[in-house]
Amino acid sequence: xxxxxxxxxxxxxxxxxxxxxxxxxxxxxxxxxxxxxxxxxxxxxxxxxxxxxxxxxxxxxxxxxxxxxxxxxxxxxxxxxxxxxxxxxxxxxxxxxxxxxxxxxxxxxxxxxxxxxxxxxxxxxxxxxxxxxxxxxxxxxxxxxxxxxxxxxxxxxxxxxxxxxxxxxxxxxxxxxxxxxxxxxxxxxxxxxxxxxxxxxxxxxxxxxxxxxxxxxxxxxxxxxxxxxxxxxxxxxxxxxxxxxxxxxxxxxxxxxxxxxxxxxxxxxxxxxxxxxxxxxxxxxxxxxxxxxxxxxxxxxxxxxxxxxxxxx
Numbered sequence: 001x002x003x004x005x006x007x008x009x010x011x012x013x014x015x016x017x018x019x020x021x022x023x024x025x026x027x028x029x030x031x032x033x034x035x036x037x038x039x040x041x042x043x044x045x046x047x048x049x050x051x052x053x054x055x056x057x058x059x060x061x062x063x064x065x066x067x068x069x070x071x072x073x074x075x076x077x078x079x080x081x082x083x084x085x086x087x088x089x090x091x092x093x094x095x096x097x098x099x100x101x102x103x104x105x106x107x108x109x110x111x112x113x114x115x116x117x118x119x120x121x122x123x124x125x126x127x128x129x130x131x132x133x134x135x136x137x138x139x140x141x142x143x144x145x146x147x148x149x150x151x152x153x154x155x156x157x158x159x160x161x162x163x164x165x166x167x168x169x170x171x172x173x174x175x176x177x178x179x180x181x182x183x184x185x186x187x188x189x190x191x192x193x194x195x196x197x198x199x200x201x202x203x204x205x206x207x208x209x210x211x212x213x214x215x216x217x218x219x220x221x222x223x224x225x226x227x228x229x230x231x232x233x234x235x236x237x238x239x240x241x242x243x244x245x246x247x248x249x250x251x252x253x254x255x256x257x258x259x260x261x262x263x264x265x266x267x268x269x270x271x272x273x274x275x276x277x278x279x280x281x282x283x284x285x286x287x288x289x290x291x292x293x294x295x296x297x298x299x300x301x302x303x304x305x306x307x308x309x310x311x312x313x
Contacts, residue, residue: 093276101276118260126185127246131239134190138197163188164252176257188249189242196238200231240296247289
C-alpha cells in the first residue's frame with residue numbers, strides 16, 4: 001500500500017515538473033530588439049527633456065537681457081538731459097516727466113483712450129480691406145500670366161508711390177472723415193500682401209499643379225486647394241509686414257484732418273509745444289504695434305503650428 005502511494009506521489013511530482021518546464025518555455029523572453037528599442041526611447045526622451053530645458057533657459061535669458069536693455073536705455077535717457085549742457089528739459093523731457101503725464105492721461109483723466117480706440121478701429125478696417133484685396137490680386141496675378149503682364153506696370157508703378165504722398169488726394173476724394181484714413185491704410189497694406197502672395201503662388205512647384213490636374217481638379221479648385229495653401233508662408237510674411245505698414249500710414253493719415261487718434265494727438269501736442277504728450281502718443285503707438293505683431297505671431301503658431309519659423313520669432 002505504501003509502495004503504491006509512493007508511486008503516485010512520484011508520478012504527481014513528475015507531472016508538476018513537466019508543467020513548470022512548459023510554463024517556462026511559454027513565458028516571453030525579452031529579446032535584444034526590445035531592449036534596444038527601450039534604450040533608444042529613453043535616449044530620445046532624455047534628449048527632448050534637455051532640449052526643452054535649453055529652450056526655457058534661452059527664453060529666460062532673452063527676457064532678462066531685454067529687461068536689462070530697457071532699463072539701461074531709460075537710465076541713459078534720464079541722465080542725458082540733466083548732464084549735457086544746453087538741453088531744455090521742456091523740449092527733451094526725461095522719462096520721469098513722461099511717466100507722470102502718461103499716468104495722468106491713462107489712469108487719472110483717461111483722455112488717451114478715445115484716441116487709441118479711434119486709431120485701432122481705422123487700422124483694423126484699413127488692414128482688413130488692403131490685405132483681402134492683396135491676397136486676391138496676388139493669387140490672380142500669380143496664376144494668370146496674361147493678367148500678370150497687364151497689371152505689372154500699373155501695380156508696380158503705384159507701389160513706388162509712398163502712401164504719405166497721396167494723403168492730400170485721399171482727402172480730396174474721400175473727405176476729412178474716417179473713410180480717407182481707412183483707404184490710405186488699405187493702400188499701404190495692399191502692396192506688401194500682394195507682392196508676397198504673388199511670389200508664393202508664382203513659385204509653386206510644378207508637380208503640385210500637375211498632380212491636381214491629373215486628379216481632375218478645376219482651375220478654381222486648384223487655386224483654392226493647392227496654390228493658396230502652398231503659398232501660405234509668403235502670405236503670412238506679407239500680412240505681418242502689412243501690420244507694421246498700417247500703423248505707419250495711420251499716423252500719416254491722422255496728422256491731417258483728424259479730430260481723434262494718436263496721430264492727431266501727436267500733431268496737436270506739437271502745436272502747443274508739449275513734447276511730453278508727444279512721447280506718450282509715441283509710446284502708445286510703439287506698444288500697440290508690438291502687441292499686434294506678437295499677437296499675429298501667436299495666432300500663426302496657434303492655428304498653423306507647422307509655420308513655426310515666423311511664429312517663434
